[in-house]
Amino acid sequence: MSAILESRPRLTRHLVLNTPCSPRITPxxxxxxxxxxxxxxxxxxxxxxxxxxxxxxxxxxxKLILTK
Structure with a gap:
C-alpha cells in the first residue's frame, strides 16, 4: 500500500507499510x-x-501500453 505525499521533477515520495501487522511507515x-x-x-x-x-x-x- 502506498500513497503519494509530494511530487518533485525527478522524485516522488511514497509511504510504504513495512508489513501488514506493522503500524510503522517508511518513506x-x-x-x-x-x-x-x-x-x-x-x-x-x-x-x-x-x-x-x-x-x-x-x-x-x-494511454500508454507496455508489451513484451
Whole structure:
C-alpha cells in the first residue's frame, strides 16, 4: 500500500507499510520520468531490459501500453 505525499521533477515520495501487522511507515523515494522524454515525439519506442525487448506505445486515447 502506498500513497503519494509530494511530487518533485525527478522524485516522488511514497509511504510504504513495512508489513501488514506493522503500524510503522517508511518513506521511499522513487525516480520519476516524463513519458515525453522516453517517446521523444514518437508514438512508440522499444525498451531493452536484460535479454528482453519491450514496446511502449502511446495510443490515440492518450494511454500508454507496455508489451513484451
Amino acid at each position: 521511499v523515494m522513487t525516480p520519476t520520468v516524463e513519458s515525453r522524454s522516453l517517446l521523444k515525439g514518437c508514438n512508440e519506442v522499444l525498451i531493452h531490459h536484460g535479454n528482453e525487448v519491450y514496446r511502449l506505445r502511446h495510443t490515440r486515447n492518450d
